[in-house]
Amino acid sequence: MNMQNLMAQAQKIQREITAKKEELEKTEFVGKSEWVEITYTGSKEVKSVKITKEGPISEEDKEILEDMYLIASKDALLKISKAMNEKLGQYAGALDGLM
Helix, strand or coil: CCCCHHHHHHHHHHHHHHHHHHHHHEEEEEEECCCEEEEECCCCEEEEEEEEECCCCCHHHHHHHHHHHHHHHHHHHHHHHHHHHHHHHHCCCCCCCCC
């Protein structure tokens, strides 16, 4: 493979990676637990937090609510990681032969 073809292939892969990253950054990921729903963007910014528990919240419920927030947050971040691996994982070794 000549250097010009190699560079063209590397640029094509870079454009594809950039397009997929931009697509992921615009995607919303919702993490849920029993009492909380958190929406993140693909760039891992919190977009919204909703408390889904109805009725009054007792002092004991506050601790549970904090745990539910963590669970929902981890759920959303896990979804982002999974989507990134699905969309960008194919490129993990692609640049090895080009460098």
